[in-house]
Amino acid sequence: MSKGRILLVEDETCIRELLAEALSEADHEVLEASDGEEAMAMLDGPDGFDLLLTDVHFPGRFDGLDVARCARLRKPGIPVVFATGRPDTVAAFGVLGPRELCLAKPFSLREALGAVSHLLEARPA
DSSP states (O other): OOSOEEEEEOSSHHHHHHHHHHHHHTTOEEEEESSHHHHHHHHTSSSOOSEEEEESOOSSSOOHHHHHHHHHHHSTTOOEEEEESOHHHHHHHOSOOTTEEEEESSOOHHHHHHHHHHHHHTSOO
């Protein structure tokens, strides 16, 4: 049985594949999207997600913040792990909510798994 169903949104293929593999090995069910448009379409699926792990910046019409807002319209309170390689973005987040974490790239797989576990363990029953 899966620990959690995760929507992983990352435009860099090698990062997405590494994260997906690590999350799968940690017994999570992972669905992958390479951009905001693909992620938005997946949010409309019937099964939903327990957590969103998204890059903040990627090409296309929607960025990671748009995806997170849309996910929360469908499932208020869904935990979100934001990932970004832009230090100015991390500073702009300011104080994150209790169901949000921000990982600054480069981050280790251990850090990513820890962030996911922390937020999933803190979710309401």
